Amino acid sequence: MAAMQVVPAAAAGVVVQVQQDGRLGSRRAPVVCATGAMSMCHGVMARGAFGSSSGASALSVVRIASPKLRGVATMAATKVAAELGLTSGGEEVEVVAPEDVLIVENKQRQDQERVGVLLLNLGGPDTLEDVQPFLYNLFADPDIIRLPRLFRFLQRPLATFISTLRAPKSAEGYAAIGGGSPLRQITNEQAEALKASLQSKDVPAKVYVGMRYWHPFTEEAISQIKEDGITRLVVLPLYPQFSISTSGSSLRLLESIFRQDEYLVNMQHTVIPSWYNRNGYVQSMATLIEKELAKFEKPEEVHIFFSAHGVPVAYVEEAGDPYKAEMEECVQLIMAEVKNRGIRCPHTLAYQSRVGPVEWLKPYTDVTIKELGKSGVKSLLAVPVSFVSEHIETLEEIDMEYRELALESGIRNWGRVPALGVEPGFIADLADAIIEALPYVGAMAVSNLEARQSLVPLGSVGELLATYDTLRRELPAPVTMWEWGWTKSAETWNGRAAMLAVLTLLVLEVTSGQGVLHQLGILPLFH
Ligand SMILES: C=CC1=C(C)c2cc3[nH]c(cc4nc(cc5[nH]c(cc1n2)c(C)c5CCC(=O)O)C(CCC(=O)O)=C4C)c(C)c3C=C
Numbered sequence: 001m002a003a004m005q006v007v008p009a010a011a012a013g014v015v016v017q018v019q020q021d022g023r024l025g026s027r028r029a030p031v032v033c034a035t036g037a038m039s040m041c042h043g044v045m046a047r048g049a050f051g052s053s054s055g056a057s058a059l060s061v062v063r064i065a066s067p068k069l070r071g072v073a074t075m076a077a078t079k080v081a082a083e084l085g086l087t088s089g090g091e092e093v094e095v096v097a098p099e100d101v102l103i104v105e106n107k108q109r110q111d112q113e114r115v116g117v118l119l120l121n122l123g124g125p126d127t128l129e130d131v132q133p134f135l136y137n138l139f140a141d142p143d144i145i146r147l148p149r150l151f152r153f154l155q156r157p158l159a160t161f162i163s164t165l166r167a168p169k170s171a172e173g174y175a176a177i178g179g180g181s182p183l184r185q186i187t188n189e190q191a192e193a194l195k196a197s198l199q200s201k202d203v204p205a206k207v208y209v210g211m212r213y214w215h216p217f218t219e220e221a222i223s224q225i226k227e228d229g230i231t232r233l234v235v236l237p238l239y240p241q242f243s244i245s246t247s248g249s250s251l252r253l254l255e256s257i258f259r260q261d262e263y264l265v266n267m268q269h270t271v272i273p274s275w276y277n278r279n280g281y282v283q284s285m286a287t288l289i290e291k292e293l294a295k296f297e298k299p300e301e302v303h304i305f306f307s308a309h310g311v312p313v314a315y316v317e318e319a320g321d322p323y324k325a326e327m328e329e330c331v332q333l334i335m336a337e338v339k340n341r342g343i344r345c346p347h348t349l350a351y352q353s354r355v356g357p358v359e360w361l362k363p364y365t366d367v368t369i370k371e372l373g374k375s376g377v378k379s380l381l382a383v384p385v386s387f388v389s390e391h392i393e394t395l396e397e398i399d400m401e402y403r404e405l406a407l408e409s410g411i412r413n414w415g416r417v418p419a420l421g422v423e424p425g426f427i428a429d430l431a432d433a434i435i436e437a438l439p440y441v442g443a444m445a446v447s448n449l450e451a452r453q454s455l456v457p458l459g460s461v462g463e464l465l466a467t468y469d470t471l472r473r474e475l476p477a478p479v480t481m482w483e484w485g486w487t488k489s490a491e492t493w494n495g496r497a498a499m500l501a502v503l504t505l506l507v508l509e510v511t512s513g514q515g516v517l518h519q520l521g522i523l524p525l526f527h
């Protein structure tokens with residue numbers, strides 16, 4: 001193992017010593033000298049003109065200020081040392097003092113590289129006409145409704161059936177918030193802000209938005225990424241906590257897109273699967289809470305009420321979704337920071353937006369609001385915590401439905417923390433997360449301990465999908481009327497459900513003239 005250490009910057013620049021035998025001081029390897037001016041703050045990539053006895057003429061430098069990032073330092077140092085010909089390539093470079101390390105990258109190679117950031121999000125209907133097709137896309141996703149293998153062919157007809165039934169109720173909600181979802185516009189603003197923040201940190205990158213269920217679809221973003229010749233991609237789902245039903249579903253889609261395309265197979269990438277535990281996010285949330293609390297007449301009497309989007313319990317208990325654990329840890333971290341600021345309000349976490357009759361994560365938001373009202377709480381501050389943009393579930397469900405319920409339940413003073421949106425501290429922290437992930441692009445990060453900063457560790461799409469939900473077990477469908485399982489009643493219901501689904505299929509095929517039976521050439525025989 002070779003050792004790489006950066007000797008603190010002299011007035012003229014930085015000296016990097018690389019040694020082959022792991023002990024500093026003996027058998028000196030080539031020394032790389034920096035002569036340009038550079039920014040030295042944490043996480044900032046700076047550039048300068050450099051000279052080196054190994055022949056490298058232009059380098060860029062990343063300062064790693066935290067010993068916690070030893071893994072990042074090691075990986076990048078290993079790569080750089082090999083590129084500079086300081087090691088023969090195979091051996092890992094040991095980082096002696098990570099808090100002092102400057103990682104040196106070959107700038108010539110960097111100039112040919114184009115960094116891209118892909119923001120993943122759910123998407124929402126732009127107009128009321130979009131509501132049913134948007135819902136169709138959502139319910140056609142096997143990570144939202146996972147049918148038993150035998151019935152998989154019914155996924156699409158079932159999605160048509162459920163989306164058609166649900167569309168009028170959903171459309172009412174979207175009509176109440178102005179006739180469509182604000183998600184597209186807010187996500188575009190976040191992308192712009194992130195690009196500017198990265199640029200200000202001397203990391204030029206293109207930022208793309210890929211939605212799962214509506215425009216701009218992930219496929220559209222990927223086409224643009226190819227067209228722009230991106231060579232290194234950081235994938236950032238805009239969900240602070242990981243769930244199979246959100247980030248997981250988008251990764252599953254990316255995996256299939258990547259697999260079918262030679263350019264994408266070879267494009268290096270890494271994913272930041274969740275980031276609820278980043279200090280910048282936690283601080284930004286605490287600041288928003290503090291600001292909203294100050295608007296109450298008696299802030300010390302306010303109950304802080306975190307409301308997260310729910311998922312069916314089976315996602316957590318049967319498929320191993322880390323969502324609940326990450327959510328609980330997230331709320332703990334935010335409350336620890338809130339307490340740090342001298343605020344002593346009690347708090348509760350509950351889950352909203354359940355769909356259908358299967359059991360979802362508890363406690364439910366509506367039930368909890370009623371209970372809090374009954375128990376004498378008079379002032380409530382709602383904090384949406386699973387999403388970083390305003391959307392139908394903050395603007396309609398929380399601001400209208402839950403507010404009304406709270407007032408009916410005896411709560412007199414109501415407040416709501418806005419979603420983070422383009423809050424500067426939050427965007428700057430996301431930019432830092434991207435910069436810190438860059439050395440992992442193309443590297444096997446999951447196997448690296450330091451990459452395990454959250455329950456779902458940093459890694460490539462393939463690595464991440466291999467770490468959870470590998471079996472993709474059948475789960476109770478969240479939106480249908482039956483229960484899967486082997487109890488007597490479940491069997492009966494399975495049979496009925498299958499009959500219902502087959503009937504639906506037949507009706508749809510006959511009315512639309514399209515479908516599996518037409519494809520198999522069976523149905524036209526009956527015409
Ligand atoms: C962390 C966030 C989210 C999780 C987890 C999640 C799981 C999940 N959602 C549904 C069903 C629906 N979700 C709908 C809208 C919607 N969902 C999220 C986020 C999460 N979903 C957002 C941000 C939005 C809103 C987008 C917008 O247009 O503003 C909808 C449509 C709206 C409605 O009809 O209520 C449905 C349906 C399931 C079944 C699920 C987990 C399995």
Ligand SMILES: [Fe+2]
Pocket residue numbers: 309353
């Ligand atoms: Fe949802």
